[in-house]
Amino acid sequence: MDLGKRKTITISDVAREAGVSLMTVSRALSQPERVSAKTIEKINLVIDRLGFVPNPNARALAAGRTNVIGVLVPSISNNVFAEVLRGIYDVADGSNFQVQFANTRYSPDEEERIVRTFLNQKPAGMIVSGINQTGRTAAILREANCRIVQIMDLGDDPFDMMIGFSHYEAAKAATLHLIESGFSRLGLLAARLDPRTEKRIAAFKDTARSAGLLDEAKIITSPRTTSVRIGSMLAGELLEKAPDTDAVLCINDDLALGALFECQRRGVSVPEQIAICGFNDMEFSALAHPALTSVRTYREKMGTMAMQMLLSAIEGQEPENPVVDLGFEVIERESTGSARRSSSA
Amino acid sequence: MDLGKRKTITISDVAREAGVSLMTVSRALSQPERVSAKTIEKINLVIDRLGFVPNPNARALAAGRTNVIGVLVPSISNNVFAEVLRGIYDVADGSNFQVQFANTRYSPDEEERIVRTFLNQKPAGMIVSGINQTGRTAAILREANCRIVQIMDLGDDPFDMMIGFSHYEAAKAATLHLIESGFSRLGLLAARLDPRTEKRIAAFKDTARSAGLLDEAKIITSPRTTSVRIGSMLAGELLEKAPDTDAVLCINDDLALGALFECQRRGVSVPEQIAICGFNDMEFSALAHPALTSVRTYREKMGTMAMQMLLSAIEGQEPENPVVDLGFEVIERESTGSARRSSSA
C-alpha cells in the first residue's frame, strides 16, 4: 500500500492551472449559474485532468453546514427498518445529500448520544424513529438548526415533520378481524417490548377486553429481540399453557412465521385448530402455507416519503401537511380463514 | 424551530474559561495522557458547563484524517448483508470510529463512484464487499492511503486484508451432500446473479457434472433480486419443467423457503418427493417445517472480525494472517433427510 503522501490536489491547483482565481473554481463547483459557461468548461477540463475532488470537510467547515442527512433507527438487522432504510437510500441516492445512519439499539440514552454527535456535524436534516425520545433528546432536537422528520409512529406534537401510522389502530383492527372472524379465545405473542410494540399490545388488550374476550393467561411476551425462533418458543408456551386458544395475534410477522412452524411441528392445524395473524405483512407472509393473515404497513414508502419531505423542506418547500398518516390494511389470508365456516359447520 | 444562530462554542471558548491555552484543550480531548490530571479535570468541568462538543469537520481538516470507516455492501435489504453490518456496527460502537455505510446496488460503476467519494473523506479504513471490483476501482483502492478489508469472498490477491469463505467450496459441499444422500436428479434455483452467486452455480454444475448428474434443464435462474417470492416462482417452474427432480439446491435460504412453501402448496412432499437444500443457514431454516438443510456461513462474525482486523491494523497491529477463511458447514436437516432411507426401502 502506498502510504506516501502524494500531495492532495486542492481548489487552488485547479485555479492556477485554469488561469482563474480560486473563488471562481469554488463557484463553478457549488453555484455554476454564477460562472460563465466558457469558464466552467475550462475549469472542468482541468478538474478532470487533475482528478480533483473537493474536500467535504473543508467545505463543511467553511460553509458551516453539510449535505449530510442523519438517520436514526433502533435496529439494523430488523427487516422492518431495513426496508425503511432502503426507501430512504433510494431517494437519497438520487440527490446531492448523503445519508449517515446510526442505530440506537432501542436505547434512549444511546439515542441521545447519537443525536448530539449527529447535530454536531451540522447536518442538513435528520430522520429519527418514533415519538418516544427522552425529554432531553426531544429538547435538543427541537432546538436543532436543521429540519427533522419523525418516522414509524404518529403523535400530536411533531418536532417538525412526521410520517407513520397508528400502531394502536392497526393492532386494534387486527384484533377486531379475529373477533369478527368468529374467534373468541384470543392469544397474543409479543417480543422486543419497545414503545410501538407496547402500543400494539395495549390495543389488543383494550379491544379484547371491550369484547369480553381478554384472557391475560393467553398473553405471552418476551423482552428478547423478535425473531422466528422466539415466535416458535412463545407459540409453544401458549399451546401448552392455554391449549384452548383458538386464534393468536403475533405482534409481527417473524413471530407469526415461528408460530406457524411450531404449530406444524406439533401437528396443530392452522387455522382449523388455531388461527394466526401477523403484523407488517412481510414478503413471506403471503407465500407461507397456509398464507398468513397480516396487517400491511408501508415501510419502504415511509422511507421514501420521509426523505422526500425532508429534501423538499430543506430546499424551502414546506409540505402542505407536516404530519402524514400512511395508514395500514388488514390482509386476510388462509391462516385466519375458516373460523366462521368451521364454527357454523 | 430555532433557526437563529446561537454562537457555536469552540475550543477557544473552553480554553478562555478554563484559563489555559487552546492547545491544552485540544490535547485534553485527543491525547489526555499529555495533559496533567488537574488540568484535564478543570477543562472537563468547563466543557460540561458550556456543553462544548468538538467539530469533527474542523478536526478532520486540520488533522488530515478522520475516524470514519467506510463500509460498502451491495445491498441493504438483503438479510445477509444486514447481518454482516450488525457485526460491523457491534464492534464499531465500542470504538472511537464511526461507520459510514453505502450500498452499491450490485453496480460496479456505482461502487467506483462511492469509493472515490469515501476516499475523499480521508477515512481511517474501508470495508468493501467481494473481490470483483472493476480494474479502476481496484487501482484506486490499492493506492488508497488507508487500511482496507475485503469481506464476503476469498481470493489470492487482497488489496490489503480479506475475510470470507469460498463460495465455490461451500456450494460444492452442498451439492456433494445431496449426491451422497442418494439424490440423483438434481435441480438448482438461483436469483440475483452477482459474482458470488455465479461461483456457487459453477460449483453446483462442476460437481454435478463430475458425478454425471448435470441436467441443464433443471437449472432455473432469475436475474431478479432474491426473495421468498422468487423462490416460489422458480420452484414452480422447476416442478413443471422437470417434475422428475428429486433434490434442489437453492442458492440461498430465501429461495429455499419459497421453494418449500411452493411444494407445500402443490402437495409435493419434502423431502419424500423432493429434497431442498438452502444456503447461508438463516435463522428460519432450522425452524421451518420440515427444517431446511443449509450451508452455514458466518455472517455476523465476518462483520465483527473484519472490523476488529481493521481497527487493529489502523492502530499499527498487523494481523498474523491478512487473509482469513471463515469456512462453512453443511447443516443436514429434515429437508434432505430421507433419500437413502426411501431409496433403500
Added chain:
DNA sequence: TTGACAAATGTTAGCGCTATCATATCAAAT
C-alpha cells in the same frame, strides 16, 4: 543550589474551502 532532563503548556501557522465584499467586464441605453 544548580544544572539537566522530562513533563506540561504555549505560540504560530496552516488544513481546503466559502462568505463577503470589492473590482472588473460588458452589453445596452443615453
Added chain:
DNA sequence: ATTTGATATGATAGCGCTAACATTTGTCAA
C-alpha cells in the same frame, strides 16, 4: 463616447481545529 446596471471574477478573512516547534514548569541528582 459615456453612463448604467447587470454579470463575471477576484482579494481577503476566516471556519474550528491540530501539527510542529518553542517555552515554561517541575523533579531529581549532584
